[in-house]
Amino acid sequence: MNIKTIALEPKVYERLAALKEHSETFSKLVERLMRGAPQPHNGSTISDRLKEIPLQPLSVVEAEQMLKKIQ
Amino acid sequence: MLCLDAGSLIDLWKNKNEPNHPLQGLLRKYSGEIFLVSGMAAGDLLEQAGQISEARLQEAILFLGLFKVAPISQDTALHYARIVTHLSQVGQKEGRTRADLWNAATCIENGATLVTRSSHYLNTVPGLVVIGY
Numbered sequence: 001m002n003i004k005t006i007a008l009e010p011k012v013y014e015r016l017a018a019l020k021e022h023s024e025t026f027s028k029l030v031e032r033l034m035r036g037a038p039q040p041h042n043g044s045t046i047s048d049r050l051k052e053i054p055l056q057p058l059s060v061v062e063a064e065q066m067l068k069k070i071q
Numbered sequence: 072m073l074c075l076d077a078g079s080l081i082d083l084w085k086n087k088n089e090p091n092h093p094l095q096g097l098l099r100k101y102s103g104e105i106f107l108v109s110g111m112a113a114g115d116l117l118e119q120a121g122q123i124s125e126a127r128l129q130e131a132i133l134f135l136g137l138f139k140v141a142p143i144s145q146d147t148a149l150h151y152a153r154i155v156t157h158l159s160q161v162g163q164k165e166g167r168t169r170a171d172l173w174n175a176a177t178c179i180e181n182g183a184t185l186v187t188r189s190s191h192y193l194n195t196v197p198g199l200v201v202i203g204y
Binding site for chain 2: 039040041042043044045046047049050051053054055056057058059060062063065066067069070071
């Protein structure tokens with residue numbers, strides 16, 4: 001099995017170990033904990049954040065000016 | 072994982088309040104997928120926003136913060152070189168900008184699907200999966 005090794009501070013390790021169920025591996029534990037974590041760059045978050053950030057839509061003229069320069 | 076090129080970013084910014092725009096639809100369709108932007112596309116977007124005004128540049132920084140920006144690594148450079156060599160050998164390099172090819176290299180390195188309005192230029196890059204709109 002392909003594995004990656006990570007380093008944890010002892011305090012973090014103790015907290016993580018306390019959350020681990022008896023038959024659970026650390027990989028499964030981390031996977032379980034990540035299930036509820038927000039994914040900052042996924043489609044859903046981008047869609048939501050796009051409505052919240054102070055961003056005025058580009059005008060047609062601005063968009064055309066920008067596109068012309070990159071093509 | 073999906074990767075937007077600079078043109079897609081500009082289109083999405085322009086249509087940020089248009090829920091029926093195809094790019095808004097892609098964000099919903101791939102709601103659980105990470106959306107990536109290559110370092111090259113990020114630079115292009117910031118440069119062009121800065122050409123309009125300082126205020127637009129500041130907005131572009133905020134906008135880019137929504138995406139994961141992929142740095143250009145030595146592996147990206149190697150993918151870029153291989154793509155350019157292949158397209159030159161088969162006579163298909165014409166019509167593709169350097170930015171297109173760097174975006175393609177970033178996608179291949181990260182296993183991402185490229186989202187672009189210029190899909191016809193990039194469909195023949197080996198190993199690259201493209202979504203046009």
